[in-house]
Amino acid sequence: xxxxxxxxxxxxxxxxxxxxxxxxxxxxxxxxxxxxxxxxxxxxxxxxxxxxxxxxxxxxxxxxxxxxxxxxxxxxxxxxxxxxxxxxxxxxxxxxxxxxxxxxxxxxxxxxxxxxxxxxxxxxxxxxxxxxxxxxxxxxxxxxxxxxxxxxxxxxxxxxxxxxxxxxxxxxxxxxxxxxxxxxxxxxxxxxxxxxxxxxxxxxxxxxxxxxxxxxxxxxx
Amino acid sequence: xxxxxxxxxxxxxxxxxxxxxxxxxxxxxxxxxxxxxxxxxxxxxxxxxxxxxxxxxxxxxxxxxxxxxxxxxxxxxxxxxxxxxxxxxxxxxxxxxxxxxxxxxxxxxxxxxxxxxxxxxxxxxxxxxxxxxxxxxxxxxxxxxxxxxxxxxxxxxxxxxxxxxxxxxxxxxxxxxxxxxxxxxxxxxxxxxxxxxxxxxxxxxxxxxxxxxxxxxxxxx
Amino acid sequence: xxxxxxxxxxxxxxxxxxxxxxxxxxxxxxxxxxxxxxxxxxxxxxxxxxxxxxxxxxxxxxxxxxxxxxxxxxxxxxxxxxxxxxxxxxxxxxxxxxxxxxxxxxxxxxxxxxxxxxxxxxxxxxxxxxxxxxxxxxxxxxxxxxxxxxxxxxxxxxxxxxxxxxxxxxxxxxxxxxxxxxxxxxxxxxxxxxxxxxxxxxxxxxxxxxxxxxxxxxxxx
Amino acid sequence: xxxxxxxxxxxxxxxxxxxxxxxxxxxxxxxxxxxxxxxxxxxxxxxxxxxxxxxxxxxxxxxxxxxxxxxxxxxxxxxxxxxxxxxxxxxxxxxxxxxxxxxxxxxxxxxxxxxxxxxxxxxxxxxxxxxxxxxxxxxxxxxxxxxxxxxxxxxxxxxxxxxxxxxxxxxxxxxxxxxxxxxxxxxxxxxxxxxxxxxxxxxxxxxxxxxxxxxxxxxxx
DNA sequence: GATGAATGAGACTTCATTCAT
DNA sequence: TATGAATGAAGTCTCATTCAT
Numbered sequence: 001x002x003x004x005x006x007x008x009x010x011x012x013x014x015x016x017x018x019x020x021x022x023x024x025x026x027x028x029x030x031x032x033x034x035x036x037x038x039x040x041x042x043x044x045x046x047x048x049x050x051x052x053x054x055x056x057x058x059x060x061x062x063x064x065x066x067x068x069x070x071x072x073x074x075x076x077x078x079x080x081x082x083x084x085x086x087x088x089x090x091x092x093x094x095x096x097x098x099x100x101x102x103x104x105x106x107x108x109x110x111x112x113x114x115x116x117x118x119x120x121x122x123x124x125x126x127x128x129x130x131x132x133x134x135x136x137x138x139x140x141x142x143x144x145x146x147x148x149x150x151x152x153x154x155x156x157x158x159x160x161x162x163x164x165x166x167x168x169x170x171x172x173x174x175x176x177x178x179x180x181x182x183x184x185x186x187x188x189x190x191x192x193x194x195x196x197x198x199x200x201x202x203x204x205x206x207x208x209x210x211x212x213x214x215x216x217x218x219x220x221x
Numbered sequence: 222x223x224x225x226x227x228x229x230x231x232x233x234x235x236x237x238x239x240x241x242x243x244x245x246x247x248x249x250x251x252x253x254x255x256x257x258x259x260x261x262x263x264x265x266x267x268x269x270x271x272x273x274x275x276x277x278x279x280x281x282x283x284x285x286x287x288x289x290x291x292x293x294x295x296x297x298x299x300x301x302x303x304x305x306x307x308x309x310x311x312x313x314x315x316x317x318x319x320x321x322x323x324x325x326x327x328x329x330x331x332x333x334x335x336x337x338x339x340x341x342x343x344x345x346x347x348x349x350x351x352x353x354x355x356x357x358x359x360x361x362x363x364x365x366x367x368x369x370x371x372x373x374x375x376x377x378x379x380x381x382x383x384x385x386x387x388x389x390x391x392x393x394x395x396x397x398x399x400x401x402x403x404x405x406x407x408x409x410x411x412x413x414x415x416x417x418x419x420x421x422x423x424x425x426x427x428x429x430x431x432x433x434x435x436x437x438x439x440x441x442x
Numbered sequence: 443x444x445x446x447x448x449x450x451x452x453x454x455x456x457x458x459x460x461x462x463x464x465x466x467x468x469x470x471x472x473x474x475x476x477x478x479x480x481x482x483x484x485x486x487x488x489x490x491x492x493x494x495x496x497x498x499x500x501x502x503x504x505x506x507x508x509x510x511x512x513x514x515x516x517x518x519x520x521x522x523x524x525x526x527x528x529x530x531x532x533x534x535x536x537x538x539x540x541x542x543x544x545x546x547x548x549x550x551x552x553x554x555x556x557x558x559x560x561x562x563x564x565x566x567x568x569x570x571x572x573x574x575x576x577x578x579x580x581x582x583x584x585x586x587x588x589x590x591x592x593x594x595x596x597x598x599x600x601x602x603x604x605x606x607x608x609x610x611x612x613x614x615x616x617x618x619x620x621x622x623x624x625x626x627x628x629x630x631x632x633x634x635x636x637x638x639x640x641x642x643x644x645x646x647x648x649x650x651x652x653x654x655x656x657x658x659x660x661x662x663x
Numbered sequence: 664x665x666x667x668x669x670x671x672x673x674x675x676x677x678x679x680x681x682x683x684x685x686x687x688x689x690x691x692x693x694x695x696x697x698x699x700x701x702x703x704x705x706x707x708x709x710x711x712x713x714x715x716x717x718x719x720x721x722x723x724x725x726x727x728x729x730x731x732x733x734x735x736x737x738x739x740x741x742x743x744x745x746x747x748x749x750x751x752x753x754x755x756x757x758x759x760x761x762x763x764x765x766x767x768x769x770x771x772x773x774x775x776x777x778x779x780x781x782x783x784x785x786x787x788x789x790x791x792x793x794x795x796x797x798x799x800x801x802x803x804x805x806x807x808x809x810x811x812x813x814x815x816x817x818x819x820x821x822x823x824x825x826x827x828x829x830x831x832x833x834x835x836x837x838x839x840x841x842x843x844x845x846x847x848x849x850x851x852x853x854x855x856x857x858x859x860x861x862x863x864x865x866x867x868x869x870x871x872x873x874x875x876x877x878x879x880x881x882x883x884x
Numbered sequence: 885g886a887t888g889a890a891t892g893a894g895a896c897t898t899c900a901t902t903c904a905t
Numbered sequence: 906t907a908t909g910a911a912t913g914a915a916g917t918c919t920c921a922t923t924c925a926t
Contacts (some may be wrong), residue, residue: 182399
């Protein structure tokens with residue numbers, strides 16, 4: 001069952017040893033409901049009903065509704081960042097990848113897989129960040145800062161090798177991330193019901209990131 | 222005053238002849254509040270207070286709270302699309318623009334300017350689309366369909382001229398739109414407080430869309 | 443009807459011009475319920491039911507339950523103190539009263555009448571002061587300070603005339619107030635159902651305050 | 664440690680042989696919490712937390728929250744009354760005390776000491792009696808009745824000796840009790856933080872009870 | 885005996901909406 | 906047209922109490 005699949009994925013991230021069955025059900029229901037209706041549009045009574053628990057049970061485990069939100073988002077955010085937090089990331093990648101393309105492909109595929117697994121929580125995260133200063137700050141500190149720092153190192157490295165265009169690393173990061181997220185938004189949020197040849201589209205996206213969309217007419221000749 | 226500036230912009234879009242002063246204030250307050258707290262997180266009483274009208278007055282002009290949301294989003298969405306709806310858009314652009322670059326630059330700059338003017342409403346629109354089927358449908362019909370249709374024509378045109386890479390037009394559209402929106406999200410939503418050299422960053426973005434980020438080492442030589 | 447009697451008394455104190463009928467009913471119900479069950483033991487739903495209004499109506503007029511409490515207690519507290527706040531109280535009384543006995547009798551009868559009228563609110567006030575720092579402070583500032591200040595002047599005055607025992611005025615005040623309150627507590631709180639010859643008991647109390655309970659055996663002779 | 668002091672005092676009153684450590688902690692916590700927030704304003708979970716026991720443990724020892732209240736108040740009430748319940752109290756006192764003053768002083772000092780030791784429970788008792796018919800009845804039967812009966816005898820006795828004013832004994836009791844309680848309320852409830860010369864103030868109070876506050880001007884001469 | 889997860893009734897409060905003025 | 910008092914459903918959260926472990 002699809003539901004169980006991502007439930008399993010999700011609890012691999014949580015410290016689920018200490019959780020009761022009901023608590024787990026509450027978390028999964030919250031994710032479903034928050035993703036569908038947004039945090040403000042969801043009611044704890046609906047979450048409780050969907051989880052098959054009494055409403056009071058939610059508040060035994062999570063002091064407030066907001067606590068529930070943070071309990072969902074925080075660990076996914078943290079886990080998403082894990083690969084970026086390895087020390088000397090760029091050395092490791094340097095050994096493994098001769099080219100930016102290789103690096104980009106690896107990172108892209110790897111993190112996209114993660115996001116796919118946790119798409120509901122990622123959706124919640126992106127939707128709620130603008131309304132919750134704590135989330136915004138957490139996102140800033142946990143995600144942006146590390147990504148910026150680590151990727152800048154790598155980009156500079158490949159720029160020095162003459163393999164990357166000489167634009168501000170931050171611009172390259174934004175551009176790359178946008179392209180990746182653009183794919184994800186289309187794929188999982190706007191048109192999840194369409195048929196997608198994922199492998200193909202990812203390949204195209206990487207190609208466009210690397211070589212853009214332009215062909216000089218001379219080349220054609 | 223900044224507030225008045227975008228108020229003016231906004232009412233150029235609305236059919237404001239028939240509106241009372243109070244109605245206008247209600248609209249502007251809604252935009253402020255919805256943008257800050259999201260639709261579900263906003264209360265009509267807060268909007269009324271900010272607009273300086275009685276709570277009941279809102280419902281004299283808009284049957285429901287949702288009506289108010291739609292009244293804000295719909296005209297901006299429509300106006301945003303105006304340039305895309307001109308018949309035979311590709312002929313017009315063909316005459317005016319020899320190159321995709323020219324076309325892209327014109328479109329980019331032009332629509333970015335529009336979005337900047339209406340950033341609050343655009344923010345609301347993007348945030349609320351996932352939760353309101355009507356909005357989603359309206360967005361699909363009004364925006365996506367036309368954009369897809371018109372831009373596909375243009376892209377095919379430039380592909381035939383050998384100027385664009387031979388990838389599915391829809392992929393190119395998504396990629397381009399993502400890059401543009403990535404800039405906007407960073408610029409106006411995530412880090413509006415940073416200093417941005419808009420002209421420079423837009424130029425970089427266009428360049429990356431067109432030529433990607435990669436430099437073959439041969440070229441360097 | 444007894445209820446209407448003290449309702450009238452109560453609203454002579456409030457600024458009831460701007461109140462709706464429902465708001466008045468809410469206040470009266472609160473007084474009844476708070477006096478019977480205490481603040482914490484009362485529920486807004488019971489108050490609403492007794493007032494014949496929707497529960498939401500309470501919160502249109504009083505932001506919180508505590509607001510309701512303060513709205514009841516504050517004006518009664520203030521009005522109770524009015525006679526003490528007249529400037530140069532002691533001069534006025536000096537002209538009117540040759541003796542401490544005359545003064546005490548006047549004050550006693552006068553304020554007892556007031557308390558009788560507002561016995562329910564006074565009960566609430568005394569019961570809730572220990573649990574609400576704001577109330578305690580308000581009581582301290584509004585009541586105790588003024589009473590202490592004004593009465594001290596008067597007591598010193600009569601001490602100088604040799605009419606009052608040479609004890610610390612504050613002790614005399616406490617003793618006198620205790621005796622008066624002791625009467626009120628017995629009369630209206632502990633045994634309201636007993637038959638009381640008010641005039642007689644008040645007279646006795648005044649006499650005991652003035653002359654104590656002791657008779658030296660010499661006097662008997 | 665101050666806390667332990669009154670804990671010891673308290674358990675001298677309880678039948679503490681059969682109590683577990685946890686049960687004792689629960690009682691002490693209840694007293695603290697009830698005294699601070701009132702019965703209705705206290706939650707069993709707070710009491711449990713303060714006692715360092717699980718929420719369920721309270722209900723293992725006390726069937727309901729109210730049971731807990733009664734378990735605290737009843738024994739203190741009973742013990743307070745012990746000296747009044749001795750048979751033929753007035754004979755005993757007659758032998759020991761020639762004068763009402765002696766008797767009053769002894770009683771006053773003795774019972775004040777007791778109240779001081781159990782001030783928290785006395786506070787709870789006084790605050791909750793108005794809201795709990797059982798408590799009120801218990802108070803009536805255990806305290807008022809005995810006090811009234813025994814003291815009436817003694818007062819009549821001293822009236823017959825010509826030592827006490829010829830007023831209804833019940834009035835003298837009320838007056839005396841009020842004066843004593845007035846001192847206690849000021850001392851321990853309203854202004855516990857002030858500096859008090861207890862001995863001095865108690866002496867003054869006894870003096871005022873006996874001889875009142877008035878001095879005829881002739882005496883002065 | 886002790887625990888603490890679970891409960892569900894009910895607490896306070898908010899809110900979109902109605903309607904008499 | 907505009908008001909704002911009134912509503913009652915629904916929201917979040919608390920609480921005394923139960924019960925399996």
